[in-house]
Amino acid sequence: MxxxxxxxxxxxxxxxxxxxxxxxxxxxxxxxxxxxxxVPRNLNYFWNFGVLAGAALAMQIITGVVLAMHYAANAGxxxxxxxxxxxxxxxxxxxxxxxxxxxxxxxxxxxxxIGRGLYYGSYKAPREMVWLxxxxxxxxxMATAFMGYVLPWGQMSFWGAQVITGFFSAIPLVGETIRxxxxxxxAPDNAALNRFFSLHYxxxxxxxxxxxxxxxxLHIPGSxxxxxxxVKDEQDTVPFHPYYTAKDGFGLGVFLLxxxxxxxxxxxLLGHPDNYIEANxxxxxxHIVPEWYFLPFYAILKSxxxxxxxxxxxxxxxxxxxxxxxxxxxxxxxxxxxxxxxxRPKYRIFLGILLADVLVLGYVGGAEPLPRNVIMGQIAAAxxxxxxLIILPWVARSERPRPLPNSITEAVLAKHGGTSxxxxxxxx
Amino acid sequence: MVRIISSxxxxxxxxxxxxxxFGTVKTAITExxxxxxxxxxxxxxxxxxxxxxxxxxxxxxxxxxxxxQVYKEVCSACHSLKYxxxxxxxxxxxxxxxxxxxxxxxxxxxxxxxPETGEASTRKNxxxxxxxxxxxNEVAARAANNNALPPDLSLMTKAREDGPNYVHAxxxxxxxxxxxxxxxxxxxxxxxxxxxxxxxxNLNIAMPPPLTQDGQVTYTDxxxxxxxxxxxxVAAFLTWTAEPNLEARHGAGLAAVIFLAIFIFLAWGxxxxxxxDVKH
Amino acid sequence: xxTDSMVPPGESPEPFHxxxxxxxxxxxxxxxxxxxxxxxxxxxxxxxxxxxxxxxxVLAQSTTEVDLSKVEPGQAxxxxxxxxxxFVRNLTPKEIADADAVSLSTLRDPQTLEQRTKPxxxxxxxxxxxxxxxxxxxxxxxxxxxxxxxxxxxxxxxxSAYDTAARIRQGPAPKNLLxxxxxxxxxxxxxxxxxS
Numbered sequence: 001m002x003x004x005x006x007x008x009x010x011x012x013x014x015x016x017x018x019x020x021x022x023x024x025x026x027x028x029x030x031x032x033x034x035x036x037x038x039v040p041r042n043l044n045y046f047w048n049f050g051v052l053a054g055a056a057l058a059m060q061i062i063t064g065v066v067l068a069m070h071y072a073a074n075a076g077x078x079x080x081x082x083x084x085x086x087x088x089x090x091x092x093x094x095x096x097x098x099x100x101x102x103x104x105x106x107x108x109x110x111x112x113x114i115g116r117g118l119y120y121g122s123y124k125a126p127r128e129m130v131w132l133x134x135x136x137x138x139x140x141x142m143a144t145a146f147m148g149y150v151l152p153w154g155q156m157s158f159w160g161a162q163v164i165t166g167f168f169s170a171i172p173l174v175g176e177t178i179r180x181x182x183x184x185x186x187a188p189d190n191a192a193l194n195r196f197f198s199l200h201y202x203x204x205x206x207x208x209x210x211x212x213x214x215x216x217x218l219h220i221p222g223s224x225x226x227x228x229x230x231v232k233d234e235q236d237t238v239p240f241h242p243y244y245t246a247k248d249g250f251g252l253g254v255f256l257l258x259x260x261x262x263x264x265x266x267x268x269l270l271g272h273p274d275n276y277i278e279a280n281x282x283x284x285x286x287h288i289v290p291e292w293y294f295l296p297f298y299a300i301l302k303s304x305x306x307x308x309x310x311x312x313x314x315x316x317x318x319x320x321x322x323x324x325x326x327x328x329x330x331x332x333x334x335x336x337x338x339x340x341x342x343x344r345p346k347y348r349i350f351l352g353i354l355l356a357d358v359l360v361l362g363y364v365g366g367a368e369p370l371p372r373n374v375i376m377g378q379i380a381a382a383x384x385x386x387x388x389l390i391i392l393p394w395v396a397r398s399e400r401p402r403p404l405p406n407s408i409t410e411a412v413l414a415k416h417g418g419t420s421x422x423x424x425x426x427x428x
Numbered sequence: 429m430v431r432i433i434s435s436x437x438x439x440x441x442x443x444x445x446x447x448x449x450f451g452t453v454k455t456a457i458t459e460x461x462x463x464x465x466x467x468x469x470x471x472x473x474x475x476x477x478x479x480x481x482x483x484x485x486x487x488x489x490x491x492x493x494x495x496x497q498v499y500k501e502v503c504s505a506c507h508s509l510k511y512x513x514x515x516x517x518x519x520x521x522x523x524x525x526x527x528x529x530x531x532x533x534x535x536x537x538x539x540x541x542x543p544e545t546g547e548a549s550t551r552k553n554x555x556x557x558x559x560x561x562x563x564x565n566e567v568a569a570r571a572a573n574n575n576a577l578p579p580d581l582s583l584m585t586k587a588r589e590d591g592p593n594y595v596h597a598x599x600x601x602x603x604x605x606x607x608x609x610x611x612x613x614x615x616x617x618x619x620x621x622x623x624x625x626x627x628x629x630n631l632n633i634a635m636p637p638p639l640t641q642d643g644q645v646t647y648t649d650x651x652x653x654x655x656x657x658x659x660x661x662v663a664a665f666l667t668w669t670a671e672p673n674l675e676a677r678h679g680a681g682l683a684a685v686i687f688l689a690i691f692i693f694l695a696w697g698x699x700x701x702x703x704x705d706v707k708h
Numbered sequence: 709x710x711t712d713s714m715v716p717p718g719e720s721p722e723p724f725h726x727x728x729x730x731x732x733x734x735x736x737x738x739x740x741x742x743x744x745x746x747x748x749x750x751x752x753x754x755x756x757x758x759x760x761x762x763x764x765x766v767l768a769q770s771t772t773e774v775d776l777s778k779v780e781p782g783q784a785x786x787x788x789x790x791x792x793x794x795f796v797r798n799l800t801p802k803e804i805a806d807a808d809a810v811s812l813s814t815l816r817d818p819q820t821l822e823q824r825t826k827p828x829x830x831x832x833x834x835x836x837x838x839x840x841x842x843x844x845x846x847x848x849x850x851x852x853x854x855x856x857x858x859x860x861x862x863x864x865x866x867x868s869a870y871d872t873a874a875r876i877r878q879g880p881a882p883k884n885l886l887x888x889x890x891x892x893x894x895x896x897x898x899x900x901x902x903x904s
Binding site for chain 1: 430431434435437438439441442443444445446447448449450451452453455456460461483511512516579582583586587588589591629670672673676677678680681682684685688689691692695696698699701702703706707708
Binding site for chain 1: 738741745755756758759760761763764765766
């Protein structure tokens with residue numbers, strides 16, 4: 001689309017020519033993920049994760065649609081219907097474990113995808129819109145994952161719904177009204193379960209729609225690459241197909257292998273035993289924890305333990321939502337013109353600290369509230385906000401980036417010993 | 429402008445966290461948290477190495493049948509098994525006729541409606557029935573058990589951390605509180621009607637020791653019914669009730685992994701092949 | 709597939725020709741990988757299709773036991789078999805005679821009453837209460853219902869009339885009412901859903 005040397009779709013068969021005139025869908029696919037999309041030749045394995053995320057969403061939708069044929073969204077029978085899927089439905093255990101672990105796989109892939117964007121500066125101009133749409137997808141995923149976790153109606157489902165809708169009660173004046181409105185009652189029950197099911201079924205299709213916008217926005221400037229240097233001419237790129245379809249095929253195989261190990265050999269590793277106890281509104285589990293992918297945010301929520309002007313609970317909720325919403329401002333917080341952290345020595349160090357910081361938050365989110373853990377969480381949460389809101393804008397101004405390669409091809413050839421530099425220069 | 433606003437917002441969050449941190453540290457110093465007895469004296473179950481454990485685990489049907497016998501003769505007096513049907517017993521090696529007989533002779537009958545009068549009634553179990561609950565409802569269960577509710581056992585080994593080992597440890601773990609308990613936690617008591625068990629989360633459990641002596645159950649296959657053996661067997665049975673498709677899952681998993689390994693090998697070859705003359 | 713055309717400019721295609729004497733052997737691995745992916749896709753579709761088949765709890769309830777002791781000659785009872793109505797009729801000697809009097813050649817779906825009952829139990833006519841036209845429940849099994857011009861069952865939806873052996877005699881239905889598999893456990897008890 002964007003590069004003048006992109007290959008053009010030329011259907012040879014009469015049928016395909018006819019189709020191209022009436023509905024140029026093959027042309028769209030050709031230009032989006034076919035030979036018509038020139039992609040930088042130097043992408044590393046981190047660039048597999050976009051396609052993997054798409055594959056994970058597709059698998060979630062397929063297994064989800066199938067599970068919905070057997071699931072009953074009624075508080076009286078929901079837990080039993082899941083057990084009937086596990087025991088009586090043909091291959092039901094496989095479908096349900098695939099869906100439950102698929103959510104974790106999807107989130108894991110997306111976290112790596114986001115991390116890739118942070119490291120290589122994929123959020124920067126001219127790709128701000130790609131990033132913004134990506135954050136929207138992430139928010140929709142979190143909502144979908146949360147509502148899906150409620151559906152089996154186990155203890156963690158119920159108390160997760162109770163706690164998360166409880167966030168809204170922190171809003172001054174109208175909070176409790178909003179919470180009751182969200183639940184359709186004073187505690188999670190049939191009304192909440194039914195609307196969560198409805199929305200859990202709907203949102204993945206909304207996600208799919210936003211993904212299309214995400215890809216559309218990506219195709220205008222084209223893909224970023226590990227050097228962060230823009231594509232200059234044809235020799236910097238290869239056609240998406242067959243080069244990256246082949247690479248993504250390999251990546252998909254590895255992804256599926258890891259996925260299969262979870263489904264078949266440790267399907268409950270990422271789950272919580274309490275969710276195999278049917279929801280009981282009269283008894284809270286000893287230790288409520290969300291699924292692993294929410295733990296860092298849960299740690300931020302828990303870290304605000306002191307009232308200051310606003311009550312501590314409101315601070316926690318604001319901070320937790322703020323920790324995600326600040327990602328919307330990232331393209332403007334980081335004003336460094338250099339994209340890739342490979343050429344940004346200081347930023348790279350702080351990004352490393354951020355990674356460790358998020359892992360600490362994840363640990364604290366799932367750990368018991370011992371003073372040691374709370375202290376760790378509070379320091380880590382402080383760094384999280386400082387990183388994005390204070391350090392990043394400062395680093396962008398103060399650091400001296402390393403010299404950038406002139407082009408992607410130059411960087412590639414330099415990596416391979418630099419013997420062809422002259423050749424490449426002659427070509428250019 | 430963005431930078432000034434963001435720094436102010438960032439500073440606000442960091443400042444509030446600093447206040448919170450100060451409070452946490454102060455509390456930690458002035459009132460150091462003390463670990464309760466349920467932390468200090470709680471024991472983790474030891475591994476009983478069931479044949480179903482591990483990546484290639486398989487069920488031992490004879491053991492599961494023995495465990496079923498323990499459930500039938502001991503546990504079923506109080507604990508339901510509502511997600512399991514009699515017909516499921518064919519999967520652990522009982523014939524259809526045996527299952528029919530087991531269902532027919534089950535002491536607790538299925539609730540039904542008298543077809544003549546419409547009054548509540550009971551009938552004998554058939555293989556398609558799920559195991560009937562020993563109590564009509566939760567109120568009846570609590571009334572009969574000193575206000576404690578015996579949990580359903582269908583999913584017990586998945587509903588507890590380290591489930592199969594936990595079941596075995598809990599059943600065999602009843603004892604008197606250790607002597608150190610009196611020294612360290614003079615206030616700790618086991619209320620009347622509860623029983624000390626270091627494997628239970630809060631150390632005092634309402635369930636009386638279910639297996640009180642060796643030979644409580646007479647095994648038909650000649651296995652010596654020690655308390656430890658019965659506990660192991662019932663743990664194996666409850667592992668099966670919680671995850672009846674475990675063997676199918678492991679088998680399918682092995683096939684899937686082998687298939688994917690070959691696919692990955694081929695896909696890698698294709699990837700190398702496609703890229704063979706492009707440096708990247 | 710012309711892989712040469714895929715080589716981006718700035719790269720010499722020569723090493724490829726030097727290294728590989730037989731490019732077709734190299735393409736083999738691409739084909740193998742894609743074929744393998746296809747096999748995997750088919751394998752994964754099977755459970756997705758199979759999950760729509762009746763589940764184990766549905767299959768477990770696929771037999772029905774019927775007590776015949778309270779059905780007098782000339783009476784019928786309606787019970788359920790696999791969530792469908794099941795007609796159990798105790799035929800009178802006259803109804804049996806009426807059925808036997810019909811010449812097979814006049815029937816749309818030729819069957820004798822013997823073929824539709826068990827040996828020695830000719831008076832027990834057990835059929836599904838599902839019209840073979842479009843699945844309505846025919847009238848005639850319950851007391852006082854219209855039994856149609858042939859004295860058996862009559863489907864009100866499109867006017868199919870069945871005779872005393874529940875054979876189709878008039879109207880659009882193509883087949884006789886279906887006789888399910890069943891066996892006599894005793895003189896007064898029948899299990900429907902298992903072959904005798």
